[in-house]
Amino acid sequence: MISLLRAAVALFVFALPLNAETAIQQVTSPGGIKAWLVEDHSIPFTALELRFKGGTSLDAPDKRGAVNLMTATLEEGAGAMDAQGFAAARDGLAAKIGFGSDADGVSVSAQFLTEKRDASVTLIREALVNPRFDQDAVDRVKGQVLANLRASAEDPGKIAGDLLSARSFGTHPYGSNGDGTIDSVTALTRDDVVAAWKAAIARDRIYVSAAGDITPEELGKLLDRLLADLPATGAPQPGDATFNDKGGVKLQPFPGPTSVVLFQQGGIKFTDPDYFAAVLLNEILGGGRFSARLMTEVREKRGLTYGVGTSLASYDHAQTLVGQFQASNEKVAEAIKVIQDQWAEVAKNGVTEDELDRAKTYMTGAYPLRFDGNSNIASILVGMQMMGLSPDYPRTRNDRVNAVTLDDVKRVAARLIKPDNLFFVVVGSPTNLKTTE
Amino acid sequence: MLRSLTAGCLALATLGTPALADAVTTYHLKNGLDIVVIEDHRAPVVTQMVWYRIGAADEPPGHSGIAHFLEHLMFQGTATMKAGEFSATVEQNGGNDNAFTTSDYTAYFQRIAADRLELVMKMEADRMRNLQLTEDDVTTERQVILEERGQRTDSDPGALFTEQRSAAQYLNHPYGIPVIGWRHEMEKLSRQDALDFYKANYAPNNAILVVAGDVKPNDVLHLAEKTYGPLEPSKDIKPRSRPQEPPQLAERRLTMADERVSEPYLVRTYLAPERNAGDQKTAAALTILAELLGGNPTSSVLAKSLQFQQKKVVWSAAFYDGAAVDPTTFGLYLTPVPGVDLADAEKAMDEVLAKFLKDGPDPADFDRIKTQIRAQEIYAKDSAEGQANEYGQALAIGLTVKDVQDWPKILQEVTVDDVMKAARDVLNRDHAVTGWLVPKAKEAAQ
Numbered sequence: 001m002i003s004l005l006r007a008a009v010a011l012f013v014f015a016l017p018l019n020a021e022t023a024i025q026q027v028t029s030p031g032g033i034k035a036w037l038v039e040d041h042s043i044p045f046t047a048l049e050l051r052f053k054g055g056t057s058l059d060a061p062d063k064r065g066a067v068n069l070m071t072a073t074l075e076e077g078a079g080a081m082d083a084q085g086f087a088a089a090r091d092g093l094a095a096k097i098g099f100g101s102d103a104d105g106v107s108v109s110a111q112f113l114t115e116k117r118d119a120s121v122t123l124i125r126e127a128l129v130n131p132r133f134d135q136d137a138v139d140r141v142k143g144q145v146l147a148n149l150r151a152s153a154e155d156p157g158k159i160a161g162d163l164l165s166a167r168s169f170g171t172h173p174y175g176s177n178g179d180g181t182i183d184s185v186t187a188l189t190r191d192d193v194v195a196a197w198k199a200a201i202a203r204d205r206i207y208v209s210a211a212g213d214i215t216p217e218e219l220g221k222l223l224d225r226l227l228a229d230l231p232a233t234g235a236p237q238p239g240d241a242t243f244n245d246k247g248g249v250k251l252q253p254f255p256g257p258t259s260v261v262l263f264q265q266g267g268i269k270f271t272d273p274d275y276f277a278a279v280l281l282n283e284i285l286g287g288g289r290f291s292a293r294l295m296t297e298v299r300e301k302r303g304l305t306y307g308v309g310t311s312l313a314s315y316d317h318a319q320t321l322v323g324q325f326q327a328s329n330e331k332v333a334e335a336i337k338v339i340q341d342q343w344a345e346v347a348k349n350g351v352t353e354d355e356l357d358r359a360k361t362y363m364t365g366a367y368p369l370r371f372d373g374n375s376n377i378a379s380i381l382v383g384m385q386m387m388g389l390s391p392d393y394p395r396t397r398n399d400r401v402n403a404v405t406l407d408d409v410k411r412v413a414a415r416l417i418k419p420d421n422l423f424f425v426v427v428g429s430p431t432n433l434k435t436t437e
Numbered sequence: 438m439l440r441s442l443t444a445g446c447l448a449l450a451t452l453g454t455p456a457l458a459d460a461v462t463t464y465h466l467k468n469g470l471d472i473v474v475i476e477d478h479r480a481p482v483v484t485q486m487v488w489y490r491i492g493a494a495d496e497p498p499g500h501s502g503i504a505h506f507l508e509h510l511m512f513q514g515t516a517t518m519k520a521g522e523f524s525a526t527v528e529q530n531g532g533n534d535n536a537f538t539t540s541d542y543t544a545y546f547q548r549i550a551a552d553r554l555e556l557v558m559k560m561e562a563d564r565m566r567n568l569q570l571t572e573d574d575v576t577t578e579r580q581v582i583l584e585e586r587g588q589r590t591d592s593d594p595g596a597l598f599t600e601q602r603s604a605a606q607y608l609n610h611p612y613g614i615p616v617i618g619w620r621h622e623m624e625k626l627s628r629q630d631a632l633d634f635y636k637a638n639y640a641p642n643n644a645i646l647v648v649a650g651d652v653k654p655n656d657v658l659h660l661a662e663k664t665y666g667p668l669e670p671s672k673d674i675k676p677r678s679r680p681q682e683p684p685q686l687a688e689r690r691l692t693m694a695d696e697r698v699s700e701p702y703l704v705r706t707y708l709a710p711e712r713n714a715g716d717q718k719t720a721a722a723l724t725i726l727a728e729l730l731g732g733n734p735t736s737s738v739l740a741k742s743l744q745f746q747q748k749k750v751v752w753s754a755a756f757y758d759g760a761a762v763d764p765t766t767f768g769l770y771l772t773p774v775p776g777v778d779l780a781d782a783e784k785a786m787d788e789v790l791a792k793f794l795k796d797g798p799d800p801a802d803f804d805r806i807k808t809q810i811r812a813q814e815i816y817a818k819d820s821a822e823g824q825a826n827e828y829g830q831a832l833a834i835g836l837t838v839k840d841v842q843d844w845p846k847i848l849q850e851v852t853v854d855d856v857m858k859a860a861r862d863v864l865n866r867d868h869a870v871t872g873w874l875v876p877k878a879k880e881a882a883q
Contacts, residue, residue, distance in 0.1 A: 040479065042479065043819060044815060045815055047819075083735055083745070084736055084741070087733060087736040088801070091733065091805045091808070092805050092808060093808075094808050094811070094813075096816070111816060140744070140748075143774055147699075147700050147752075150699040153699060154696075154697045154698065154699045155697075156592070255697065256591070256592050256697065258587040289528050290524050291521070291525050291528065300577070303576075303577045303578070305584050305588075306584045306585040306588050326584075326587070327584060328583075328587050358525075358528070361529050365531010365550060366532065366533065368550065369482050369548055369550070371480040371482065372480070372820070372822070373479075373819035373820050374819050375819055
């Protein structure tokens with residue numbers, strides 16, 4: 001099911017994992033399924049994370065929203081159980097099972113008690129391998145998706161996100177909302193949902209991690225039982241997206257006392273030799289710390305906003321540097337000017353030695369804090385695999401941060417930060433804002 | 438969000454997140470500071486939280502928002518630290534810090550490597566009694582909280598609706614005043630207002646220190662004596678005594694229309710008892726009642742009937758959180774499907790409630806909820822921070838460590854009769870506020 005009450009979804013995700021102390025074991029099941037495991041028997045439950053690469057970007061061109069609808073209907077009946085039966089079985093086991101989708105993958109997040117492990121895994125297997133997609137379940141969830149889409153049409157943050165995606169990525173799947181449009185979702189049939197399931201849920205695109213009370217042998221057997229009966233292959237992955245890097249300011253009028261502002265330019269690949277210099281640069285320019293330049297200039301010195309930040313967004317088929325803030329309508333133009341000035345300043349002069357040292361201390365010190373229980377570890381581990389990292393990455397990550405020099409940051413600032421290519425989308429009723437399109 | 442405000446109005450009921458008693462140690466310093474230590478040695482990380490037994494419901498009349506404004510200003514300087522140095526120092530040591538304010542408490546926390554605990558304890562102790570504020574800092578930060586209100590309340594019809602409903606719910610109790618404050622009062626909050634509120638309420642005998650993570654209780658006690666121990670208690674701390682509600686004699690209803698709303702929805706909240714020290718049985722019954730009626734989006738009583746059988750609603754939910762100083766609310770929520778109006782959906786909901794009051798719960802549903810409560814005790818151990826929150830909140834609202842540790846057992850012992858008695862007592866529309874949030878036609882100019 002889909003809920004209107006779900007937590008606000010972050011606009012962009014920068015998920016660089018992990019903990020240096022974590023002992024990651026590589027597990028291969030008897031049937032050949034690979035997984036990463038952090039074993040910890042102190043609490044009698046296991047967190048299991050599965051990802052199927054592709055996600056909503058596998059939607060057929062005229063079936064936008066099919067993967068999202070399919071994912072939300074997986075828990076609405078499987079095998080001999082209808083939606084009520086599935087919910088009763090899950091709750092009777094006290095298992096937590098969540099299905100989700102985004103532009104790069106379908107996710108399955110589960111936690112189950114050790115004493116209920118076998119029955120819990122059977123339940124997840126039924127949902128993945130034998131989903132029913134009963135017509136009334138499809139219709140009901142479709143109604144929820146449509147209600148969300150109607151609400152999004154009145155939500156300035158969602159409007160801004162959709163405008164930015166379309167402007168940046170055009171006809172690539174990244175250029176439109178994976179939830180679909182009211183028209184596209186209204187037209188989806190049960191057959192479309194089944195086709196989306198066959199496209200998105202297959203063994204050739206799977207990543208697995210587990211953390212908690214389970215041995216490698218137990219995990220291997222579990223994975224064969226859970227996943228062996230899935231189809232071997234699914235739909236082909238999309239190609240890389242072309243990014244429109246033209247700068248400017250676009251206004252979408254919307255009522256209310258404040259405006260939502262998103263801003264974006266091109267980013268940098270994780271495999272780029274300057275990637276860690278770029279991460280430090282972003283931390284200094286637009287990180288969440290109060291001492292980051294944008295927070296200092298826009299919030300702390302001028303009181304123009306409650307919060308402003310930027311992220312290096314790394315997707316499978318594109319990279320961007322994206323930021324956001326909200327401000328009272330009469331303050332938007334000034335805040336944009338401050339950000340443009342900061343962009344130009346850092347592109348020209350880079351950062352100071354003191355800023356770099358402080359950002360390094362923060363980033364390397366904060367790294368181990370991500371180790372925060374089985375559920376978080378499992379989630380981080382599966383993300384690492386999708387980024388193509390090796391299990392020893394946590395041991396080398398802080399060294400790579402510390403190896404960045406002031407010249408590295410200056411070079412990457414000159415190369416990456418493009419004041420003329422920075423594009424702002426404003427949704428609201430700002431005063432005195434100069435627009436370019 | 439940074440230096441944020443905890444709203445949590447539509448939060449679903451929690452089934453309790455208790456800790457193993459043997460991992461929790463408590464102390465009490467001579468100056469009145471309560472200390473809770475929660476051990477979790479799986480990672481070399483520690484969370485320090487300081488909770489003050491002071492919140493928005495304790496503000497002087499006409500000064501709404503001062504508790505939350507002071508929370509922001511606590512990141513300014515002290516006699517020995519300059520403005521912003523607190524967070525900068527935490528960052529310099531690879532940690533994160535933040536704070537939050539509710540009607541009942543204000544809390545500050547840092548998450549940092551376990552060997553840096555003394556540093557953050559020293560700084561947190563320092564700002565408990567030695568805050569210094571300049572006029573400039575206060576002026577800029579007031580702009581920030583007004584921006585925060587603009588962003589989180591004024592731009593969100595759902596948040597404005599919640600504000601209006603709460604104001605209607607409480608005729609006399611300050612729970613009817615928003616934590617962020619009314620804008621016209623926020624604009625007038627001064628440096629002196631903040632300092633007066635600080636001096637009156639921030640002291641070791643009005644605070645709880647919670648330390649969770651890779652620490653030994655004895656070491657924490659030793660550090661607490663060194664850092665917080667020398668602080669003078671305040672003689673002005675009195676037991677909380679807020680204006681209480683008169684009996685509610687008539688149902689209250691309101692309809693709010695906003696052009697930014699696409700899906701109409703209904704929220705009804707009934708005045709309901711809260712958890713009290715040594716007396717949590719009714720709150721436990723209401724917690725389970727919320728689960729039965731609307732905890733599960735598929736198999737709860739409301740979902741089964743309204744969503745699956747009658748197909749009149751898109752979503753439904755019930756929510757209750759008994760963690761409050763004074764009487765709280767038990768809530769119901771629904772969004773009708775297109776073509777069904779709110780009056781029709783509300784009527785159907787009332788019929789489901791009437792049937793439930795007559796027939797009681799399905800025994801299988803009741804058993805499954807008990808199973809989930811048992812399991813939650815295990816899952817909760819995965820997060821030392823979650824446990825720190827549980828204890829800090831409980832102690833800040835006047836519960837004891839024993840109350841926290843008894844809570845899962847009290848939940849487990851709730852009978853069907855207990856639930857039905859609580860349901861009959863609480864689900865009375867004469868003691869409720871029913872709000873409708875509906876779309877408003879856009880003006881032609883838009």
